[in-house]
Amino acid sequence: MKAATIAAMIKLTALPRGPVALAPEVATQLGRLAAKLGRPAAVTVDPALVEAAEAELRTAIPFEVLAVLAVENRMLAGLAYWTEEIDAFYAADEAPIRFPHVAFAQLVGTPEDWTAEPCFAAFARTADRAKARLVRWDVRKPDRDGTPYSLAQYLVERHEVLPRGKAAPLELTIAAPPVVEHWATHTTFGRGRVLARGEGKTKIEFADGVRTLADNFLTFE
Structure with missing residues (x-):
């Protein structure tokens, strides 16, 4: 059965709102990762982006x-990108291989050359x-x-040694980002009021409507 058929059969569970209980060992490991990366021990994920x-x-x-993506400050869009790349790679084979997983990080190779003996966390x-189940x-x-x-294996492979000693366990919350009264300018759409920010993107109210744009194309004030 093709992966697309399997996926179509899955009825998704509702995404909760508010604090999410992580397994104690996961919260501890990710708290140490946050400390190593200089990130806060409490992260919030936008439910609209997750859904x-x-x-x-x-x-x-x-x-x-x-939680991993939030601590690493990576976008959820990467999951679809890596998964599509793997599916496309296998589709080119004479006897296509089924990839019934979702990739969330590259372990070997580089973003510029993902074909360099690539392995993925999925x-x-x-x-x-x-x-x-992670694989x-x-x-x-x-x-x-x-x-x-x-x-634990993923963290070692991606981040090597995490700091020992006390680190606050990571707290994960699923909630809409707060509305902020700031402004941003885009070369095409002009100046607009910032409505929400998260995962490298910003929702802005321009004179001609509301748009969500990547932060690297914006100038904030």
Whole structure:
């Protein structure tokens, strides 16, 4: 059965609002990662962005993956990007391989050359994010179910040694970003009022309507 067919069969669970309970060991590990990266020990994820990504990928996204992306300050759009790249790679084969997972990080290679012996951290598509299983997927030597993987292994592979000692456990909250009274200017759309910011994007009210744009195309004031 094709991955697209499997995905279409998944009925997504509702995304909760408010604080999310992470497993104690996950909160501890991600708290140490936040300390290493100079990020706050409390992160907030925009539910609208999560739900849009889940709808596109037809899978619930595990809370620990949402937390990792938030701490690393990465966008959810990357999940669709990596997954589409892997699907496209396999589609070119004479005997296409099924990739019934969603990739959330590249482990080997570079963003400029993802074909350099690429391996990915991924998770199996699921309707219940609490039961999601992380895997390590080698594009060149694929295993039907992927290699069992853990958040601890991912952190070692991506970030090497995390600081020891006391670090506040990570707190994950799913909530809409607050409305802020600031302004931003875009070369095409002009000056507009900032409505919300998150994950490298900003929602702005311009004279001709509301738009969501990448922060690197904006000048803030």
